[in-house]
Amino acid sequence: MSEDLMLKKAEELKKKGNDQLKKKDYDKAIDFYTQAIEIKPTAVFYSNRAQANIKKENFGLALNDANDAIKLNPQYLKGYYRRAVAYSGMIEYKNSLKDIKHVLSKAPNDKNAKKLEKNLEKMIRQIRFEQAIQVEEDRSILDQLDFANMLDEKNDSSNRLPELDIHITKEAKRQKVSVDMTFDYIEKMVELFKDGKTLPKKHAYAIVSATAELFRNEKALVELSLPGDENAKKNCRSATAKKITVCGDTHGQFYDVLNIFGKFGKVSPEHTYLFNGDFVDRGSWSCEVAFLLYSLKLLYPDNLFIDRGNHETDDMNQVYGFQSEVKAKYTDRLFRCFSESFNCLPYSTLIGHQYLVMHGGLFSSDDVTLDDIRNIDRFKHRQPPKEGLEMELLWTDPQPAEGRSPSKRGIGLQFGPDVTKKFCEKNDLKMIIRSHEVRIGGYEIEHEGKLATVFSAPHYCDSETNLGAVMNVTFGSDLKYHEEFDTFEAVPHPDIPPMAYCQDRLGF
Known part of the structure; x- marks a missing residue:
């Protein structure tokens, strides 16, 4: 030619x-x-x-x-x-x-x-x-909240919600907050959000502070099991549940999160949910999603779990909308409280000693073990470091080719089926479960069946054609764990576009 x-x-x-x-x-x-x-x-x-x-x-x-x-x-x-x-x-x-x-x-x-x-x-x-x-701040922002002098607004929101019992205890420089959450409060809160209203600020601060305290007391690697599992360790949670449902990214899509509970069942002592990061940013109801999940955590601390995602970080929240949304609906100080609560989130969850769940994926070294994840000190840094296990748990992606390669995102890396196989064999795991990427069918099983991506934000950002998906884990009469994937479509939402709070997209 x-x-x-x-x-x-x-x-x-x-x-x-x-x-x-x-x-x-x-x-x-x-x-x-x-x-x-x-x-x-x-x-x-x-x-x-x-x-x-x-x-x-x-x-x-x-x-x-x-x-x-x-x-x-x-x-x-x-x-x-x-x-x-x-x-x-x-x-x-x-x-x-x-x-x-x-x-x-x-x-x-x-x-x-x-x-x-x-x-x-x-x-x-x-x-x-x-x-x-x-x-300048050597103290936690949560420890500086003065609930005694914080007045509830006398507005429609206050009148529509039940009383929220808030308990404060002080230990040295620490202030511990607990809340007596009720199912009635959560139901009325959801209706309030559907009407475009916000929580009274005292309630908002209390819910974030009390939930952060629960997260703070969890391990970097949360371990869950189901009844009948004779191999469950003493530190395993969820021992009364019959099913664990794993959800991927939900990205502020509040109405789709409500649909998840409506379609697959509510959180209860018999039904545990694990949300695998990225529940804020992009969608224009990130506050509502966060308050719903946090309130459910307060009501069912042993049946609602959240792994940290790469969007539960300050630098992403500054660009993709959550910080601006919290400022618009509440205050900048509340965003700083949310930020601290994100720092308390676990990095990963182990289900039945067989399914390792993290937001991103595997590591730059084949030597990593579950104990390495258990030993992460997530309170050492105000924000996750830009290298090491924490970054990789939040950012990495699978690839079809063997080995490792630079990330298409410019952060983290990509890992192949051989990396997944070695890690599963080394740590005696059945499967890696991760999120972090849109999948048109809602989920995808890769790497010879040893890795699954689960994404739970259908019609992502009102532009993609993808389904949402969840993964259900049960323990059968054969004394084995079983996984099953379910998909769902997006539901209508009020006429507010995604990214409504992203003031400066920085060119992209």
Whole structure:
């Protein structure tokens, strides 16, 4: 094929990719751009593929494409802009700002670059301010709450809710809060939320503080079992339940969370639920989801469990909406209380000594054991570190190829079926259960049946076509654990779009 014909064919493929990008079919767009690159690599083709990867939040792949675009044409400003957006998605704001300032030095009137520069500088100032506050505070924000002088608002919310008994005990510098939660309170709270109302602030602070205390007393690796399991250790929980239901990401989709309980059964002493992280951000009812799960934890402490996800962290909450949502509906101080409660969340759950559940996935080393997870000191850092077991439990993803490779996200890594097999054999496990990624069918079993991804936010962000799914674990008369997956569709919600509280998307 002549040079002209090759370029013409590549341009046709690029046009098809552009059409798919407009239709928001990013996988097809990436495929067409890749075909164009294989025929005739250009800075434009790499930049376009970077944009499609940004839309899929594959920021690591987008960064690679942007770098290739810049190498091919150092004068191509879109390459620098795409790289800046990829850096911002990876929470590398200083690198992002450096690229944006380069763009503006060549094109000072570029509106998108000026907007991104403004938002990045705002984000960097906010982070510096919050870091300064953290340095000044040597005490827990929860320990500083003064419930005695905190008045309930005399509003419609107060009148519609039952009394909430709040108990305070003080031990040295610690303040311990407990709440006598009732099923009646939760029912009325749900109806309040459906009417677009918020909790009285004193109730909100008490629920977060009391739930954080429960999480604080749990291990980094929570261990659950079901009746009849003779191998259950003394520290196993959920001993009265007949079933454990594992839910993946719910991302502030409050009405879909209500549907989960309506479709698969309520939390009770006979039915345990485990929510596997990412219950906030993106969806515009993250406060409501958090308060519902926290209240259920207070009512059924041995039958409602939550693993930490990568979105139960400050840097993600600043970008994807939860921090702004809490400020809009309540106060910035309440967000700081939520943040501290997230720091108390366990990192992983072991069910029946057979199913290891974590939000992200496996590790950069084959030497990791369950004891390593048990021994994580999650109170050592205010936020999860950017490397090590905690980061990998929150961020890593499976891949079909053997071995390990860099993450498409730009954070963490990807691990293959051989890694999963070795880990299961080393730790005597039947299966790894994780979430963290959309699956069109709601769930997917991979790695020769040893790994399952469960995602519980159907019609994700009102844009994906995916189902939601849960995994039910039971213990049979054959004295064995069994898993079963159920799917469900999205239900209608009020006319508030996802990301309604994401003020600054930082270009992506």
